[in-house]
Amino acid sequence: MSIHLEQEVTDLSERRMRLATVIDDYADWLDRQHGIDAERALRLADTASALRQDKLVVAFVAEFSRGKTELINALFFSDHGQRLLPSDAGRTTMCPTELFANSDEAPSLSLLPIETRRREESLARLKHMPIEWSRLSLDPGDPRQLQESLQKLTETKLMPAVEAIEIGLWDNEDPSERHQLRADGTVEVPAWRYAMVNFPHPLLQAGLTILDTPGLNALGTEPELTLSVIPNAHAVMFLLATDTGVTRSDLEIWHKHVNRHSNYHVAVLNKIDMLWDELKSDSEVQAIIERQVEETARVLKLPRSRVFTVSAQKALTASIRGDSALRVRSGIESLEYLLAHQVIPARRDMLYHSVSGEVGSMIDESRVGIATRLKRSSDELIQLSQLSGKNRGLIEEARAALQKEKESYDVTAAQFRVIRKMLKKQGEHLMSQLSEESLHTICEAGRAAMEASMTTRGLTGGIRQLSEQMGSRLHYATQLADNMVDTLDQAYIHFYHHHHLPKTQVPRLDLGAYRNRLEALIRETEAFCRDPANLMLEKRFMIRRFYAGLADEARKAFNLARAEAERWLRIALDPIMARIREHKQYLDTRLASLQHILENMGTLKGRMAQIKGQISELRNDKTELMRIAETFAG
Ligand SMILES: Nc1nc2c(ncn2[C@@H]2O[C@H](COP(=O)(O)OP(=O)(O)O)[C@@H](O)[C@H]2O)c(=O)[nH]1
Ligand SMILES: [Mg+2]
Numbered sequence: 112m113s114i115h116l117e118q119e120v121t122d123l124s125e126r127r128m129r130l131a132t133v134i135d136d137y138a139d140w141l142d143r144q145h146g147i148d149a150e151r152a153l154r155l156a157d158t159a160s161a162l163r164q165d166k167l168v169v170a171f172v173a174e175f176s177r178g179k180t181e182l183i184n185a186l187f188f189s190d191h192g193q194r195l196l197p198s199d200a201g202r203t204t205m206c207p208t209e210l211f212a213n214s215d216e217a218p219s220l221s222l223l224p225i226e227t228r229r230r231e232e233s234l235a236r237l238k239h240m241p242i243e244w245s246r247l248s249l250d251p252g253d254p255r256q257l258q259e260s261l262q263k264l265t266e267t268k269l270m271p272a273v274e275a276i277e278i279g280l281w282d283n284e285d286p287s288e289r290h291q292l293r294a295d296g297t298v299e300v301p302a303w304r305y306a307m308v309n310f311p312h313p314l315l316q317a318g319l320t321i322l323d324t325p326g327l328n329a330l331g332t333e334p335e336l337t338l339s340v341i342p343n344a345h346a347v348m349f350l351l352a353t354d355t356g357v358t359r360s361d362l363e364i365w366h367k368h369v370n371r372h373s374n375y376h377v378a379v380l381n382k383i384d385m386l387w388d389e390l391k392s393d394s395e396v397q398a399i400i401e402r403q404v405e406e407t408a409r410v411l412k413l414p415r416s417r418v419f420t421v422s423a424q425k426a427l428t429a430s431i432r433g434d435s436a437l438r439v440r441s442g443i444e445s446l447e448y449l450l451a452h453q454v455i456p457a458r459r460d461m462l463y464h465s466v467s468g469e470v471g472s473m474i475d476e477s478r479v480g481i482a483t484r485l486k487r488s489s490d491e492l493i494q495l496s497q498l499s500g501k502n503r504g505l506i507e508e509a510r511a512a513l514q515k516e517k518e519s520y521d522v523t524a525a526q527f528r529v530i531r532k533m534l535k536k537q538g539e540h541l542m543s544q545l546s547e548e549s550l551h552t553i554c555e556a557g558r559a560a561m562e563a564s565m566t567t568r569g570l571t572g573g574i575r576q577l578s579e580q581m582g583s584r585l586h587y588a589t590q591l592a593d594n595m596v597d598t599l600d601q602a603y604i605h606f607y608h609h610h611h612l613p614k615t616q617v618p619r620l621d622l623g624a625y626r627n628r629l630e631a632l633i634r635e636t637e638a639f640c641r642d643p644a645n646l647m648l649e650k651r652f653m654i655r656r657f658y659a660g661l662a663d664e665a666r667k668a669f670n671l672a673r674a675e676a677e678r679w680l681r682i683a684l685d686p687i688m689a690r691i692r693e694h695k696q697y698l699d700t701r702l703a704s705l706q707h708i709l710e711n712m713g714t715l716k717g718r719m720a721q722i723k724g725q726i727s728e729l730r731n732d733k734t735e736l737m738r739i740a741e742t743f744a745g
Pocket of ligand 2: 180
């Protein structure tokens, strides 16, 4: 593990924590402001906790035996003095393996039996069902125990061929797989479907999650990996090996699982040590490697700069032996730089941008709010100082003027209550578009359409129907929300012009991301159906699984959209009510104080002192807010 990488990961984690702390500080600050923005404070607390839990996910994807596991060992675990994950000849990881650190639980290896493929639940859901997993404790202080336990990742078992076909583990019609059938009618299959390694390594503790995947077989039959796990990774390393070049199945993985899906990916040409040849000069060897790199870039249609060369094995050996010349020659450092100086900074910027817009504009609004309150208090103070020592007549006049202002305000507030009632109804109508029941109905109908003909055509029909119905509901909900925003905007403008309430911009409800997601799922389905492998065979199992995977993703998008709409409703409707109440209270106290003064001129001084106290409190709040704003921007 290089210093760069370790530093950058730690730095990313520290920044995340700092940002979360500022957001929490701001939420506390808001909370102290008489609970006007309780809803926003809650939302901020959510944002902060999401930041704290954020993970940087790096996935390694390739056909079997390209050296993914070896590269993971070399990049992240070489300080162990040996291979942490099994990657030596003939013994490799057989199932997708997720490596992370969760300090709430003891270090452990959790394995999901392969038979759970029959289950309807998604992997994501199974992760929350501990009973389905077989669990082993890991002892980070005992390398032998560690290595022995992790050998489990390589386990296979024999399964009757019919069962293996059923759960999509073996294809009897594929000539390249037919030889795997044994005389007793069984085939060898991976023992585990998925593995989770909770391990207290510093990089993992700082928020790195690594995903190691086995070859094409496991990827193709686990739609969730392609539909959600790999696309959600922040970086994907696609491995090739110099001895095999770019094979057909490499290309299949590249096109189906990497190129189209992942946000950021690079190709890594591994095992360059196999081209090292003592009978050739360094520059000759380098030229051979370069030719292969260019060929790889051409076939994958990638810029040359996105193809890396490495010898994972030599890098691991070099790190363990402390051989720095070999380490340099292995090429591992360029991958470390890539992670340290591109992948991690990109994640850092993205995290900051994703929160800065929303939090930044909230802070701006708070500034306006506090300025308004300061102005009100100083207005009152000025008025009182002008009245002090004057006769009752003038005070009576001031009181009468204020009384009139209050009455006119009450009329506006009463009018708004009618509008607000209507808005509330509209809000309910909006939420009914996105209700759990409507989701259920849509999913059932889509499923029925798919089940009616278990073919790829039935599948496209089912998904299309599902996604279109969901999409049109999201669209309608957005329209309703836009109308509500227009009404609210007018109300705010009225309050601003006539009663000097702060100007406030009501945010729009934006469900675009979820509609895009649904459209992407349709494209996904079409690609699946165009794939000859899925067309030629009547793969009912695969179709059903793929449908389940897609429907799950669609449901996720719809549920997220609902949560977003709920939050939006509260943010749109609650603050205006709070501001109206606050302003009414302000007019009431001011009126009452003038009344007191009229009854007893002696209370004027006391009231002035009280307002001075309020002003200095507001000043403190303002200073604190400025500090938060500065830390946040910096
Ligand atoms: N010569 C050579 N062999 C390697 C290298 N990386 C991995 N291997 C070997 O390739 C085989 C497969 O490696 P592994 O990491 O298990 O591949 P995976 O299936 O992609 O995870 C093992 O026998 C490794 O020892 C390398 O850089 N050079
Ligand atoms: Mg492996």
